[in-house]
Structures are given as C-alpha cells and as structure tokens.
Amino acid sequence: MTTISQIEKHALNIRRNLLKMIHIAGSGHPAGALGAADIMAALYLEIMNYNPKKPHDENRDILALSNGHIVPAQYAALAEIGAIAVSELWTLRQLGSRLQGHPVRTLLPFMEITSGPLGSGLSEAAGMALGIKMNGARRFVYVIVGDGELDEGNIWEGAMFTNKYALSNLIVFVMRNNIQLDGDTEDIMPLEPLSDKWRSFGWDVSEIDGHNIKSIIEAAERARAIDNQPSVIIAHTIPGKGVSFMEGDYRWHGKTPDAQELKKALEELK
Numbered sequence: 269m270t271t272i273s274q275i276e277k278h279a280l281n282i283r284r285n286l287l288k289m290i291h292i293a294g295s296g297h298p299a300g301a302l303g304a305a306d307i308m309a310a311l312y313l314e315i316m317n318y319n320p321k322k323p324h325d326e327n328r329d330i331l332a333l334s335n336g337h338i339v340p341a342q343y344a345a346l347a348e349i350g351a352i353a354v355s356e357l358w359t360l361r362q363l364g365s366r367l368q369g370h371p372v373r374t375l376l377p378f379m380e381i382t383s384g385p386l387g388s389g390l391s392e393a394a395g396m397a398l399g400i401k402m403n404g405a406r407r408f409v410y411v412i413v414g415d416g417e418l419d420e421g422n423i424w425e426g427a428m429f430t431n432k433y434a435l436s437n438l439i440v441f442v443m444r445n446n447i448q449l450d451g452d453t454e455d456i457m458p459l460e461p462l463s464d465k466w467r468s469f470g471w472d473v474s475e476i477d478g479h480n481i482k483s484i485i486e487a488a489e490r491a492r493a494i495d496n497q498p499s500v501i502i503a504h505t506i507p508g509k510g511v512s513f514m515e516g517d518y519r520w521h522g523k524t525p526d527a528q529e530l531k532k533a534l535e536e537l538k
C-alpha cells in the first residue's frame with residue numbers, strides 16, 4: 269500500500285513535471301492540470317486496479333480523461349508509475365511524439381479515449397461501462413470531466429444513459445475549479461446548484477476537497493460500494509494549485525509559463 273505522504277510526493281512531482289513539459293512545449297493548459305494533480309496521483313497510485321506492465325489486461329480499471337487539455341497531468345502521472353519514461357515527458361506536443369497536446373487513444377498504453385473536443389468522454393466511458401456490465405466483469409471506469417465542460421449537452425446525454433442502465437461501475441470526478449477558458453464558470457454559464465443537477469439525473473453525489481488525498485480515496489471507496497446507480501464526485505479544486513501567482517486565475521487556463529515564471533513556480537513546488 270502506498271502511504272498518503274508518498275502519494276502527496278508523487279502529486280508534487282506531477283505538478284513540477286507538467287509545468288516543465290508545458291514550458292518546453294511552449295503551449296498547454298497549466299491551471300486545470302495543476303488542480304488535477306492530487307486526483308491523478310490518488311487514482312494511479314492507490315484507487316485504480318491495474319498493473320503498469322499490463323496495459324492490455326482485460327480485468328484492469330480504466331481512466332477516461334474527458335477534459336483532454338489537462339493531459340500533461342496524466343502523462344506526468346504515467347511517468348510516476350513507470351508506464352512511460354520521464355525523459356519522454358519533454359517531447360510533449362512535438363511532431364511524432366506519443367505525447368500530443370490532447371490524448372490520442374492509439375498512441376500510448378493507458379490512454380483509453382481520444383479527447384480534446386469537450387463533452388464526449390462521459391458518453392464514451394458509459395459505453396465501456398455498459399460493455400463491462402454485460403460481460404459480468406468487475407472493473408471500474410473512472411472519468412474526469414472539467415466543470416466548464418459540463419456546459420456541453422453531450423455530458424447530460426451521457427448522464428441520462430448511465431442512469432438508465434444503472435452503471436454503478438462508472439465513477440465521474442468533476443474538476444470543480446470554478447474556471448473555464450476565458451472566465452469564471454458562474455459568469456459564463458452558471459452550473460449551480462450542481463449537486464442537485466446530478467442528483468436529479470439519478471446519480472449518487474459526493475463533494476470533496478480535491479486536494480485532500482484521504483478524501484479522494486475515501487470518496488472513491490464509497491462510490492465503488494454503491495451497486496445500483498452511477499456516482500459522481502464533485503472535487504473542489506483550485507486552478508493553478510501550488511503556484512501562488514496562478515492559483516484561482518482563469519488567465520492561466522491556457523497560458524505557458526515563461527522561463528522566469530517556471531523558475532518561480534518550481535521554487536514554490538518543493
């Protein structure tokens with residue numbers, strides 16, 4: 269078993285590496301990725317059932333990243349578990365690299381869906397969860413969606429479908445960081461009361477501090493124990509978490525840190 273403080277160390281490495289990657293690439297989305305680092309670390313180091321050496325194991329759990337723009341956090345997490353080499357991280361967004369700016373399913377092991385166009389990941393994951401259920405297998409499909417991504421109608425189609433088939437093997441994490449591309453979510457398209465919306469679609473809802481590793485693990489355990497409906501975990505997170513000048517500021521949604529900013533950020537992430 270991995271301890272909480274070990275997972276926190278992995279989350280710190282994920283934050284440091286994803287910022288370096290985005291800086292070298294000259295393009296990327298630091299705010300959401302930094303906010304998702306603790307959940308990525310908890311999923312790969314503790315929550316999910318898989319063997320890093322066996323991506324084709326038909327009994328392992330699945331993580332579908334629907335808000336594909338935060339994929340540097342996932343690549344960095346895959347490096348933490350040894351599924352890819354740290355040196356490969358520095359090829360982000362280069363021509364011919366397996367690490368494109370948004371996930372490409374066929375390029376890397378453990379990339380379950382191709383994403384980037386927001387809104388489709390939940391529906392794709394629901395199809396997988398239904399297939400798993402029809403096969404009578406015990407596997408979980410975890411999905412990460414952004415809060416701004418919830419503006420996409422397709423999310424709610426997926427939510428209805430998942431409820432119709434009572435896909436209790438599907439667990440969604442909503443990155444509730446209150447920002448999207450060019451503003452705060454409640455200014456652009458108000459989502460509240462968000463829990464009530466999911467509940468009215470037939471989902472079990474929990475809300476957690478998405479930076480508290482213990483809370484993340486416990487919420488996933490609770491969700492796995494529910495056997496008659498899908499679960500959503502609304503994870504309250506801080507965009508840019510860990511870097512003072514990025515925290516809470518939507519302008520870091522898709523802005524690359526320059527050399528000075530990277531240096532300052534890495535000094536803070538220790």
Ligand SMILES: Cc1ncc(C[n+]2csc(CCOP(=O)(O)OP(=O)(O)O)c2C)c(N)n1
Pocket residue numbers: 297299300301335337338384385386387413414415416417418443445447448449507521
């Ligand atoms: C269908 C579609 N429309 C627009 C975009 C452009 N886009 C990329 S990320 C983003 C904001 C999404 O908000 P959220 O999921 O909350 O991301 P965060 O800013 O928190 O990282 C938008 C509009 C896209 N990728 N796909």
Ligand SMILES: [Mg+2]
Pocket residue numbers: 300414415416417443444445446447448
């Ligand atoms: Mg957001």
